[in-house]
């Protein structure tokens with residue numbers, strides 16, 4: 001197990017947006033968190049990443065080989081411990097090239113961990129890692145393009161590359177295909193498969209497009225009214241009547 005939530009709860013006044021969510025996320029699986037509008041997905045992500053503090057409950061992340069509580073850690077500490085979110089590090093700096101954006105993300109990461117003397121050696125390693133990330137995310141041809149010249153789909157890939165630059169243990173992908181046309185969606189889906197094959201990280205994805213969810217997930221967790229309604233393998237969960245009912249009146253499955 002790499003990530004665990006235990007009775008995680010967040011209230012906003014009278015409203016319980018996340019209601020006693022206990023989950024265990026296994027290594028190197030792709031888990032999708034789905035649910036109708038207002039189910040609590042964004043709030044749950046914000047709790048995991050330290051953007052919001054829970055009202056009660058705990059979050060544990062495997063870090064340096066053991067599960068450690070990160071419940072009250074601020075976002076930069078959560079990221080440093082290895083939980084990265086696709087748009088968390090920065091929103092892409094529009095005036096910088098793709099490579100420069102990645103360099104900024106690397107510097108932010110290394111600034112905390114390396115002393116001055118080791119920096120020369122680390123530059124070389126950082127450049128190698130950046131080249132590898134550019135290749136992995138199919139961005140090599142845009143390495144020296146300023147981000148404001150990229151399409152929406154390419155920018156989403158830059159966000160993904162930035163989140164990967166911190167070498168996460170758990171990688172949260174927030175609506176990776178939002179606003180994409182079918183061609184861009186197909187490209188992102190194959191990118192997620194490729195990342196999952198080649199990177200030693202565990203993926204947690206929120207996504208509205210059910211075809212994408214079915215394609216990429218090993219496991220699905222359905223939230224409704226802030227609580228876990230169903231969890232399991234995609235075919236089993238999507239055939240669950242309670243899940244269909246939860247979506248009725250909001251969006252079609």
Ligand SMILES: Nc1ncnc2c1ncn2[C@@H]1O[C@H](COP(=O)(O)OP(=O)(O)OP(=O)(O)O)[C@@H](O)[C@H]1O
Nearest residue numbers: 012015016017035036037038039040041042043044
């Ligand atoms: N800062 C806030 N203050 C008050 N209520 C909030 C706040 N953030 C979220 N909520 C409420 O909490 C509930 C869960 O919202 P959340 O955005 O987490 O759902 P969601 O599953 O991400 O929805 P969507 O799919 O529409 O993005 C909603 O009823 C929402 O109105």
